[in-house]
Amino acid sequence: MSPIPRDRGVFVGMMGLEDDARVDFKRLRAERRAKVLSGMESHDLDALMLGGVGDVRYVSGARQLGRSGVLPFAPVAVVVRKTARVHLLSTWDEGVPPEVGRDDLYRMSWNPANLAADLAKIPGLSDTRRMGTDGLTPMFAGLIAELVTKADLVDAAPVMATARRTKTPDELICLDVASAIAEAALSAMEDALAPGVTERELLGIYDQRIAALGAPMPPSESVCFATPSSGPVRFRHLTSDRPIGDGELVVLAPGALYAGYEANLARTRVAGTGRDAGDLASRCVRGMDALIAACRPGNTGADLYRAWETAGNPDPEVLLAHGLGLGAEPPLIGFGRGRDAVLEDGMVLSVQSWVIEEGVGGCLERGTVLVESTGPTSLTRYGRL
Amino acid sequence: MRTERFARLQQQLETQGVDGLVLLGSSSVAYATGAAVPAQDGDRAALFRPVAVVVKGDSAPHLYTLYVDGAPEDLPDDHLHGPVFPDLDDGIDSFAKALADHFPSGARVGVDDQTHAMLRGLPPFDWVDASDVVGAAKITKTPDEIACIRNAQRLNEFAMTDALAILRPGVRQIDLSAAFLRRVFELGASANGIDPIWQVMAPTRELGPWTLHGDLAYPTVTTDRFLREGDVIWVDSGITWEGYASDYGRTWTTGAAPNARQESQFRRWRAVVDAALDVLKPGVSGRQLGAAAIDANDGVRPWIDHFYLAHGVGTESAEMPLIGTDLGEEFDERLIMRPGMVLVLEPVIWDEGFAGYRSEDIVAVTDTGWIKLSGSTYEPYGLSA
Numbered sequence: 001m002s003p004i005p006r007d008r009g010v011f012v013g014m015m016g017l018e019d020d021a022r023v024d025f026k027r028l029r030a031e032r033r034a035k036v037l038s039g040m041e042s043h044d045l046d047a048l049m050l051g052g053v054g055d056v057r058y059v060s061g062a063r064q065l066g067r068s069g070v071l072p073f074a075p076v077a078v079v080v081r082k083t084a085r086v087h088l089l090s091t092w093d094e095g096v097p098p099e100v101g102r103d104d105l106y107r108m109s110w111n112p113a114n115l116a117a118d119l120a121k122i123p124g125l126s127d128t129r130r131m132g133t134d135g136l137t138p139m140f141a142g143l144i145a146e147l148v149t150k151a152d153l154v155d156a157a158p159v160m161a162t163a164r165r166t167k168t169p170d171e172l173i174c175l176d177v178a179s180a181i182a183e184a185a186l187s188a189m190e191d192a193l194a195p196g197v198t199e200r201e202l203l204g205i206y207d208q209r210i211a212a213l214g215a216p217m218p219p220s221e222s223v224c225f226a227t228p229s230s231g232p233v234r235f236r237h238l239t240s241d242r243p244i245g246d247g248e249l250v251v252l253a254p255g256a257l258y259a260g261y262e263a264n265l266a267r268t269r270v271a272g273t274g275r276d277a278g279d280l281a282s283r284c285v286r287g288m289d290a291l292i293a294a295c296r297p298g299n300t301g302a303d304l305y306r307a308w309e310t311a312g313n314p315d316p317e318v319l320l321a322h323g324l325g326l327g328a329e330p331p332l333i334g335f336g337r338g339r340d341a342v343l344e345d346g347m348v349l350s351v352q353s354w355v356i357e358e359g360v361g362g363c364l365e366r367g368t369v370l371v372e373s374t375g376p377t378s379l380t381r382y383g384r385l
Numbered sequence: 386m387r388t389e390r391f392a393r394l395q396q397q398l399e400t401q402g403v404d405g406l407v408l409l410g411s412s413s414v415a416y417a418t419g420a421a422v423p424a425q426d427g428d429r430a431a432l433f434r435p436v437a438v439v440v441k442g443d444s445a446p447h448l449y450t451l452y453v454d455g456a457p458e459d460l461p462d463d464h465l466h467g468p469v470f471p472d473l474d475d476g477i478d479s480f481a482k483a484l485a486d487h488f489p490s491g492a493r494v495g496v497d498d499q500t501h502a503m504l505r506g507l508p509p510f511d512w513v514d515a516s517d518v519v520g521a522a523k524i525t526k527t528p529d530e531i532a533c534i535r536n537a538q539r540l541n542e543f544a545m546t547d548a549l550a551i552l553r554p555g556v557r558q559i560d561l562s563a564a565f566l567r568r569v570f571e572l573g574a575s576a577n578g579i580d581p582i583w584q585v586m587a588p589t590r591e592l593g594p595w596t597l598h599g600d601l602a603y604p605t606v607t608t609d610r611f612l613r614e615g616d617v618i619w620v621d622s623g624i625t626w627e628g629y630a631s632d633y634g635r636t637w638t639t640g641a642a643p644n645a646r647q648e649s650q651f652r653r654w655r656a657v658v659d660a661a662l663d664v665l666k667p668g669v670s671g672r673q674l675g676a677a678a679i680d681a682n683d684g685v686r687p688w689i690d691h692f693y694l695a696h697g698v699g700t701e702s703a704e705m706p707l708i709g710t711d712l713g714e715e716f717d718e719r720l721i722m723r724p725g726m727v728l729v730l731e732p733v734i735w736d737e738g739f740a741g742y743r744s745e746d747i748v749a750v751t752d753t754g755w756i757k758l759s760g761s762t763y764e765p766y767g768l769s770a
Contacts, residue, residue, distance in 0.1 A: 053426065053431075065580060065582075065604060066426065066580035067427075067578060067579045067702075068426065069412065069425070070411050070430040072409070072410045091597050091602065092596045092605070093595045094602060095605065105597055108691045110707055111712045133501075136501075136504065137496070137499060138512050138513055154501075157501060200570050200571070204566065207567060207577070208564070208566055208567035209563075211566055212559060213559075214609050216559060216563070216566065216581065217426060217580045218424075219426045219429050220424070221423045221425070222423035236454045237422075237451070237452045237455065238421050238455050239423075257426060262429070322432070326428060327427060328428055329428065330432070330472075335468065338475060341475075
């Protein structure tokens with residue numbers, strides 16, 4: 001194949017192809033690692049000790065067991081600048097890419113003292129001066145100082161968040177594939193949507209579809225909610241068992257992870273044969289178009305707030321946008337936050353427009369948007385409202 | 386249940402001389418508040434995490450959450466607050482102000498996880514690890530908590546019958562995930578906790594993944610691997626119901642039913658669990674349980690080096706009491722069984738050359754012995770035991 005295929009669509013699949021015409025994971029990992037090492041250099045960090053799922057994946061490229069929820073900080077990966085090696089908490093080598101050698105692995109321990117003793121053996125770690133971490137606990141702060149290194153423990157975010165903020169071409173392919181998986185899930189949910197089906201059943205259909213496609217851990221199980229056609233309308237996050245009523249506006253909002261990269265989208269559909277969403281749908285689309293148009297390099301979060309208000313909307317009750325990559329990432333624009341966040345060429349955002357009208361219901365459109373100097377590109381491709 | 390849990394936390398704060406708790410980890414927040422949160426992948430779960438604050442002497446926890454629809458109905462209005470986003474510097478002052486309202490400066494406050502934004506932006510309390518307080522409260526369960534675990538387990542087991550029903554040569558690991566996840570949500574699971582595991586066990590250690598300790602690698606991550614005639618599969622999954630985790634473990638065979646050798650592995654597994662259960666009652670130490678299990682396996686430790694004979698389950702899928710870990714024999718000696726403790730017994734019978742058998746039995750310790758919380762069928766092995 002020529003170095004740059006004219007039809008990028010050839011990348012958007014999940015089978016290994018014999019001509020390697022899919023995402024180049026080796027190059028993806030190498031570029032991520034180079035960004036991290038160069039960030040350590042410019043921020044004068046001798047080592048990183050990381051526990052966040054996305055940070056660990058970013059530096060190691062390891063395929064580790066997916067679990068939901070957030071665990072307190074623990075040292076799952078260590079990067080040493082002097083040796084340019086990445087060390088990983090993994091008792092076995094399955095799921096570990098070849099550049100992380102067997103010598104670079106350390107054991108899973110239930111005893112924090114054993115874990116600290118293993119960390120202390122990592123070459124070059126004990127005499128570091130400045131080490132970045134992506135969190136701490138009082139216990140680990142003590143153990144690290146006592147048993148591992150006397151280094152100053154500082155924030156790893158200037159290195160990690162900076163490296164992760166803008167995407168490499170291979171990362172963008174992963175996001176394209178994740179978008180396609182999420183769209184497949186939305187198709188399946190839309191097929192099943194009818195009066196009488198419950199949100200929990202739709203969640204089951206969603207999970208079945210992404211699992212069968214090879215991406216069984218969802219970024220979020222908050223994937224659908226019916227909105228009431230009378231009384232106050234609120235954005236809901238938790239799945240209910242109430243059967244969806246005829247004519248209700250139903251938000252379908254699936255996401256998907258491919259190689260850890262998250263894309264998501266939302267569309268709102270009418271269950272059954274009831275009314276159409278009419279004016280509310282147009283308002284939702286107008287808000288979405290305004291937000292997407294504001295996703296330009298150099299713009300700030302404040303520009304998104306302004307675009308939202310100029311489109312005739314009140315204070316947003318939910319987020320307007322947040323970063324996407326290995327899961328959800330900063331910036332977070334909404335809830336009064338993120339006005340100063342600067343959008344950069346190569347960032348990917350989840351952008352959403354949520355509008356409500358009592359007596360009609362609520363309408364959500366969400367999409368995955370790439371910020372580029374030539375203008376915003378929607379990675380989401382799906383019929384709108 | 387929420388009232389009783391909160392009383393236990395208050396009692397531990399009093400006993401341990403701690404003025405309060407700031408909790409960020411998913412399972413601790415669930416324990417302290419009863420708040421529901423949609424299951425989310427690591428970095429998304431972190432960025433949008435709810436925070437629980439427990440003040441000594443207070444009558445209810447404070448909950449800072451984006452997921453208002455997941456807040457318990459009986460939480461007083463003045464204890465329910467908007468989200469604080471503890472991972473971001475942007476807005477950390479509102480978190481700092483909230484904590485300053487709850488605690489005087491210099492207060493001794495337990496915390497389970499600290500972001501750098503918190504380390505920079507929060508008042509200088511005397512931070513201590515929250516795990517002593519939370520761990521002591523959680524280690525025994527109330528009857529309501531045990532009922533939640535039993536129900537989570539029941540849903541998990543029912544859904545597994547759908548996955549086992551489709552297992553035949555040519556089915557992929559992810560197809561089993563798809564069938565299981567669809568069904569478990571239809572049955573009413575609140576959330577999935579872990580990417581379901583369907584690990585094919587090689588007949589010898591040598592033919593399995595390389596490990597640091599030379600023992601078995603388990604669990605490895607699900608892929609689109611085809612399951613083929615004769616494959617021995619160690620299944621593991623966990624869902625939650627009302628915040629409580631299930632833990633399903635079984636061994637399945639692909640194609641042919643288990644042969645005589647495999648059935649004898651299963652009988653040995655049963656004998657090991659029965660030996661531990663024969664001695665299990667209040668007052669018995671973890672070390673005595675481990676010794677009984679080792680005796681029943683002819684002196685060979687019947688569990689994997691990096692795991693345990695048994696672990697607890699609750700708002701975490703694996704929590705105290707842990708028996709047989711690298712915390713050591715003295716730890717196990719001091720770990721005395723008490724009514725209300727829940728044990729997931731998961732010994733492994735390894736038959737080098739012929740793979741092995743692993744299942745999980747869940748029991749709760751009663752005043753006089755134990756009751757079983759997990760089901761008593763082990764298909765496709767001996768129908769009941």
